[in-house]
Amino acid sequence: MAATESPVVFLHQIERQYRQGDVTLDVLKGAELAVWSGQMVALIAPSGAGKSTLLHIAGLLEHQDAGEVYIDDVPTSNLSDTERTRIRRNEIGFVYQAHHLLGEFTAVENVMLPQMIRGLPKHEAQERGAELLSYLGLKDRLTHRPAELSGGEQQRVAIARAVANAPRLLLADEPTGNLDPKTSEHVFRALTQLVRASRLAAVIATHNLDIAARMDRRVTLKDGRILEVE
Numbered sequence: 001m002a003a004t005e006s007p008v009v010f011l012h013q014i015e016r017q018y019r020q021g022d023v024t025l026d027v028l029k030g031a032e033l034a035v036w037s038g039q040m041v042a043l044i045a046p047s048g049a050g051k052s053t054l055l056h057i058a059g060l061l062e063h064q065d066a067g068e069v070y071i072d073d074v075p076t077s078n079l080s081d082t083e084r085t086r087i088r089r090n091e092i093g094f095v096y097q098a099h100h101l102l103g104e105f106t107a108v109e110n111v112m113l114p115q116m117i118r119g120l121p122k123h124e125a126q127e128r129g130a131e132l133l134s135y136l137g138l139k140d141r142l143t144h145r146p147a148e149l150s151g152g153e154q155q156r157v158a159i160a161r162a163v164a165n166a167p168r169l170l171l172a173d174e175p176t177g178n179l180d181p182k183t184s185e186h187v188f189r190a191l192t193q194l195v196r197a198s199r200l201a202a203v204i205a206t207h208n209l210d211i212a213a214r215m216d217r218r219v220t221l222k223d224g225r226i227l228e229v230e
């Protein structure tokens with residue numbers, strides 16, 4: 001990392017409250033996090049601490065109440081919805097605990113879709129989809145539908161889909177949460193491979209401490225703020 005390089009994502013003094021009736025829940029209270037290209041950051045915190053909220057805000061899926069999200073130095077809070085969607089589509093990839101693949105489409109079609117939404121011709125999307133899936137060890141599964149794939153295979157398709165548009169930032173919310181240890185290891189390796197090869201900035205929420213230990217940094221959420229941990 002060059003000393004002058006800007007972070008891919010910089011969350012600055014992020015505040016987020018949820019109101020339900022008379023009750024106000026302060027989930028984020030000045031959260032601060034910068035992640036650089038090529039860096040994998042594990043986000044480890046108890047259930048309800050605000051991990052998903054933080055990832056949704058970093059991914060421009062949800063608005064913060066105060067503070068700023070910078071993507072490649074661009075402040076995003078005052079951008080139009082169209083502009084936020086453009087950044088989300090082109091610069092950010094998401095992987096969720098449940099893979100959210102489209103059941104009626106094949107593995108490769110699931111990876112083609114975000115690229116075609118972005119305007120890529122079908123044959124190019126198909127070529128990249130097949131290339132990514134092969135890279136993740138799914139060369140023989142291209143035309144399988146999600147129901148015909150194992151949990152780990154489905155999750156690798158979801159990872160391929162998340163990086164199909166060559167994002168700069170990868171956000172993952174417990175990507176190995178539903179998987180057995182061996183499959184988790186497989187999926188984590190696939191994620192690492194892609195982050196390293198494409199120099200992505202990645203924030204990965206996980207409860208798996210073995211996996212967290214192998215990332216570049218570990219952070220937690222305590223009282224609505226981010227703390228670096230060993």
Ligand SMILES: Nc1ncnc2c1ncn2[C@@H]1O[C@H](COP(=O)(O)OP(=O)(O)OP(=O)(O)O)[C@@H](O)[C@H]1O
Pocket residue numbers: 018019020025027045046047048049050051052053054
């Ligand atoms: N839309 C919402 N409306 C009201 N409260 C919400 C909303 N979304 C989240 N919360 C509350 O905010 C807190 C943080 O939720 P969040 O999902 O970010 O936690 P988390 O750390 O991701 O938890 P988990 O590990 O269980 O997924 C929780 O107490 C949750 O109930």
